[in-house]
Amino acid sequence: MVHAVSDPSSSARRLSEPDPSHTLEERVVHWYFKQLDKNSNGDIGKKEMKPFKRFLRKKSKPRKCVKKFVEYCDVNNDKSISVQELMGCLGVTREEGKTD
Numbered sequence: 001m002v003h004a005v006s007d008p009s010s011s012a013r014r015l016s017e018p019d020p021s022h023t024l025e026e027r028v029v030h031w032y033f034k035q036l037d038k039n040s041n042g043d044i045g046k047k048e049m050k051p052f053k054r055f056l057r058k059k060s061k062p063r064k065c066v067k068k069f070v071e072y073c074d075v076n077n078d079k080s081i082s083v084q085e086l087m088g089c090l091g092v093t094r095e096e097g098k099t100d
Helices: 008-013 024-036 050-057 065-073 085-090
Strands: none
Touching: 024 085, 050 065, 065 085
């Protein structure tokens, strides 16, 4: 069943309005991050990372690079990925002239 964004029965998983100052790439990363962050604690833990790893394994050659990719993303070695770490790992950066 598909819920509209304004549907009150869709509870905490409702999508918020995108930040107009974000680039399209930043919006996509934020959206995907929210999809992976099932417990909404602000980071993607090992269990939450499984769908992303599965996707990467399908798309990456050689497949063993996926493990290193996720380890590379975890800059502070806390065994979870923040939205900033994911953006940096995917090469999503602010365009010149834009401010934080």
